[in-house]
Every structure is written in C-alpha cells, then in structure tokens.
Amino acid sequence: MSIAEDEAEKTYPTRYWDGTRIKEEIFCDTDDLQEAYLRGRNAPPADAEVEAVAKKLMWWASAPFWEDVMPSEDCFWNQAEPEMRADYLRGAREMLEIARKAVNE
Template sequence: MSILLDEASAYERGMDDDLTFQTVRELAGTAYMAGRTAPPTAVEIEAVARKLLWWDMAPAWEDVMPSEDCFWTLAEPEMRANYLRDAREMLEIARKAVSE
C-alpha cells in the first residue's frame, strides 16, 4: 500500500484546502480513473515479476518454501529481465482492458 499512499500524498499536496464534499468526490473519481489507466510503475512491474517467478519455482520445493525475495535474488539478471518484460505486458493488457 505504500505506493498508493505515496501517490495520494503527492496528489493531495497539489490540491486546495477549501474542498467541498462534492469536489472531493469528483477528484476521487478522476484520480481513480487516472490510476486505473496510467502506465504500470516500475514497482508494480517488479512485484508482479517476483510473484510470477515464485509461482514458476514453487512447485519444485516441497518441505521449505523460499520467499519471493529468495528466488528473485538468486535468479540470473537475464531471467529477471524476462519476468519483468512478461509482467509489464500483463499489466499493460489489464490496463487496456479497463479503459476499453
């Protein structure tokens, strides 16, 4: 949730303090639509890439399940780049579906 809070704080700092309830509702709707259609951030892409790698690697482990961080750290840079590319594509497809 830190990405969400960081972006919300930055957005809020640029706004007036004299907001009515209706204005806040309109701004919230505008902000929501902007967030749903914005290009994926690097943090979002890496989070999805880590989860994809973990899902691919997890079935090989039976007793002790390493964390996403463990798999990500041990992965070769080329492997990480492939997962990042796949994650970016998946997030862009999802964003496109939302805006159509």
C-alpha cells in the same frame, strides 16, 4: 505508509493555511472525482506493481523445483540472474498493461 499513499503525498502534498496546522480544503464535484478515478485506473503500472507480479510469476514457474532450497519469493528473486529478472519484469509489465486495456475498452 503504502507506496500509493507515498506517491499521492508526493503528487499532492498536504498544504496548510499560512503556517498553521489547519489543512487547506479543496472542494470538488462528482465529475472531478470520476475524472480522478479514471486517471488512476488508466495510469500505467507502477514499478512496484510490475515487480510484485514478476516475483510471483517467477516463483510459480520455479518453486516446484526449488521450494526446498528457496524459502520465499524474495529470496528466489534476489538469487536470480539479472537477465532472468528482466524477462519476468517485461512479461509482468505486458500482462498488467493488457489487463488495464481490457478494463478500459
């Protein structure tokens, strides 16, 4: 299950009719769907998104010097000092927020 699917299940757990295996149905119109889309599009970046971008940025910045020693982004990320990871996380969050702001203007 993806992180997004896991978050969706936690936010909107599947509900069944009175203990049966039949799922409850919720009816909505296109306005509801558009509102849901906009809420998702405007949501702040998830921690997993920020970390994925930070790992990639760190890898791009350092791989030319270390790719013979570090086999993957994850390996390099795990070996980095906490302060260095924090700097990349901060930068990644800022970039993702800038991108979301640009989409919503």
